[in-house]
Amino acid sequence: MNGADSDSIEGMLLSLGMEKATNGTADLVLYNTCAVRDKAEHRMVSELGEVAKAKRLYPSMKIGILGCAAESLRPSLENRHYVDLIQDGKDLEEMKEAVLTLLPDEIELTPDVLSTHRAGHLSGMVPVIRGCSYMCSYCIVPRTRGLQRSRPLEEILQETEACLDKGSKEIYLLGQNFLAYGRDLREGLKPEEMVRAVHDAFPECRRIRFLTSHPHDVTRSFLEVLSSLPRVAPYFHLPFQSGSDAVLKAMRRITTRAVVEKKMGWIREIWPQASISTDIIIGFPTERASDFDDTLSLVDSLDLDFAYSFLYSPRPQTRAWEMGDPIPHTEKVDRMTRLQDLLGSIWSRKNAQWIGNTVSVLVEGPEKSGKANRFTGRSPSWHPVHFTSDIDPTGTFVDVKIERSGKTSLGGVHV
Ligand code: SAH
Ligand code: SF4
Secondary structure (H helix, E strand, C coil): CCCHHHHHHHHHHHCCCCCCCCCCCCEEEEEECCCCCCHHHHHHHHHHHHHHHHHHHCCCEEEEEEEEEHCCCCHHHHCCCCCCCCCCCCCCHHHHHHHHHHCCCCCCCCCCCCCCCCCCCEEEEEEECCCCCCCCCCCCCHHHHCEEEHHHHHHHHHHHHHHHHHHCCEEEECCCHHHHHHCCCCCCCHHEEEEEHHHCCCCCCEEEEEEEEHHHEEEEEHHHHHHHHCCCCEEECCCCCCCCHHHHHHHCCCCHHHHHHHHHHHHCCCCCCCEEEEEEECCCCCCCCCHHHHHHHHHHHHHEEEEEEECCCCCCCCHHHCCCCCCHHHHHHHHHHHHHHHHHHHHHHHHHHHCCEEEEEEEEEECCCCCCEEEEEEEECCCEEEEEEECCCCCCCCEEEEECCCCCCCEEHHH
């Protein structure tokens, strides 16, 4: 979500003739921040110290803090005299208007300055919903981003087009609660109808992804439509957070383990080629050792392709905040290690099944190792693929024959 907003703000500034700074002397420094866990907030605050030092050397520099942590950390940010702007992330247009107030007077604003501009990144991020109306007890999102507002289809199509025009090769349709799309729209469009409309409007777009889905809202109709759209990548991110009914209840997740199992079963049945991932929170205040064992047993039975796990981080003004953070950090880390060990063994086995297949990879760039002729991208199933190629295929789709597999990635050669 932040990526999408940042791309839009960046696009606006570029349209006004600004350039992206490549060294430490920018005229304008913007942080678009996350508040989902305290770690993200801490990182922003510590980076801010560095920018404050730069501003001492270059006093005309303007510093703006945007997004969720601008809201959650407002009182402490207001005490920092070097911060010129604090603007929450509820409304993109308001964010853009706020950023414009930081520009020097000599910059002439164009009449269309607030309309859809995108800087253009390989993956075009298109929010289809802003905010969330669910009330998971650990989650700060409804407070920082507000209640759910689905965007009308025309706006989604317009923004997708803007991304593709600026060179994006794949589109991510984004919502905190993707499957609730349309509930708040008068025309009552269903999420599968919206995805189909985007799919059919842009035949040149070879890959469409969507994030994030709540198990409660998975329907057979959604799966049937999505599995029939050839350019929707076969990948389903379905966070379940915990395998224990008692913890799910305390989390106010409105689902049970049985619902999660049923919905995962539907995905396997209706869209068998889809890889599946989840999010798991470790160390929620009421999570006993036996609850965590339930999470392990659920993970073990679901044969997931990926899982993102997070140590519980208490967030002020959420319902769970009052429960404190009673599980010691060492215990949380120990549970995390056990989960990672289990996931590692599942993925080693599952990823080996890709060996011998040829997959279409959207190439992000040279491999981080810096080795000659090595590149990295993602397969339709979301697997990172590292491969050898004689030419530099960055920014294009290439076929890669998988020859090796690891716990978290696949390896191969451009064919
Ligand atoms: N809307 C998405 C999740 C958005 S936040 C959904 O409901 O699936 C992304 C992930 O961050 C969540 O799935 C959860 O696993 C994690 N998360 C959210 N709040 C957290 C907290 N307070 N502590 C630790 N992890 C958290
Ligand atoms: Fe947060 Fe729950 Fe909404 Fe996801 S569904 S954004 S976890 S409140």
